[in-house]
Amino acid sequence: MRVSFAGGGSDLPGVARDGGGRVVGAAIDVRVRVVVEPFDRGWVRMESASRGPARPAGGPGAAAPQVVTRRRAEPARDDVAFRLIEATLSATGVDDGVALRVETEMSPGAGLGGSASVAVAALFALRASVGDAAAPEELAREAVALERERLGNACGAQDQVFAAFGGLLDLTFDARGCSGVRPLPVGCPDLVPALSAGLLLVDTDVRRVSGEILDRMEVGSASDAKGALVAAAGEVARGFELGSLALVLSGMRRGAAAKMRLSGAASALALSLQERLDGLGVEVLRICGAGGGGHVLVWAPAERHARILDALGPRVVRRPSLGAPGVRLEPA
Structure with a gap:
């Protein structure tokens, strides 16, 4: 499966039609x-x-x-x-x-x-x-x-x-x-481990059909946000190329804010989670996929994770490995 760092939503056909879209992300080890x-x-x-x-x-x-x-x-x-x-x-x-x-x-x-x-x-x-x-x-x-x-x-x-x-x-x-399709060049070998170390995938315990969420989203609102989504993806890509974790996180925050504006209903659970984690040192909090449930991606330095996990209570939290291989055959 995958997480996107920035640009998600700009790949929708009604949005990408006018000027194109861009997404930067990674396959993860959820199989x-x-x-x-x-x-x-x-x-x-x-x-x-x-x-x-x-x-x-x-x-x-x-x-x-x-x-x-x-x-x-x-x-x-x-x-x-x-x-x-x-x-x-x-x-x-x-x-x-x-x-x-x-x-x-x-x-x-x-x-x-x-x-x-x-x-x-x-x-x-x-x-x-x-x-x-x-x-x-x-x-x-x-x-x-x-x-x-x-x-x-x-x-x-x-x-x-x-x-x-x-x-x-x-x-x-x-x-x-x-x-x-361009493999992301990574300017510093320590960048991906550092990014992975801070990532938490928080399960909202709500499952939904993404197509139904997207059907309710106005194409106009997504198109209005597309410039910010694409710019955020570009910033994240530059951060990878330069080996700058700070620039990657800046682009992720920019993309997260743009995506939150797409749909209040789809963002409600993420906003509630944001309030719960306020003051605990979370640097990025973004919707995964279409929103409305599923998972929320959280990034914070690893030394802050204990307090964040305490605040989340019994929710299932995953620590994904980034850059998993694509589809392949395995021995029976």
Whole structure:
């Protein structure tokens, strides 16, 4: 999955159409695993399971696996749990005598690009099962088309690129999707460890469908904020190139403020969290993904984390590793 440091929202097609968008971010070590195996001819079996750490009472913890077995000739499932899996089977033509299992380390709606990661991993695994190698840029394009055109989801195009390529990336966008992928040059070897050491991903315990949040967002408001979002992404990229943690954090703060202005409703949980952590030395607090729930990214020097974690109480907090690899095959 991924975190973006700045620019998220400028990759939406209605926003990127006028002058382009830019996102700077990183793939993180929260994974999706897809297993494809032979099954009885004439049948399709699908399984979806999420797992993760123990949750507070009532929180969205690991759920029991959902399993569907159907004849190939029967209509595809249209429920939320299987629509995306069904679309990958149809898009690849690997839809007879196949079992596909999706395992995620995060329940859906976490704001970290999980659905795009599932799409990329499933497309990659299904194509690999019939000897069809796909390049990262092809996988990302196909995954975006799958969500936008086949499923009618409102979505940007950054998540699919981070899932396919991995690493630390500087991405540009136009109305068609991602128009440029550049690995971020890092001017100082100590920068990424220092940035990682201060990062906390705070789970709000609220899961939502990002497309529904984006459908309620006015394109005009996103377009108005785009200049600030793109400028913030540029500042973060310069910080990486110069090896300046201070400049990276400055760009992240600038981008976080611009993103908070996009939608009051989507930002409500983040603003509440900001009030709770006031005075504890948090230097960056930004919405992950479309907002409205999922995760909030917090950055503070590691020596301040103990007080921050005490203030957060029983919430699940993750310390992500930055620059995780993109989609790949693993031995069975």
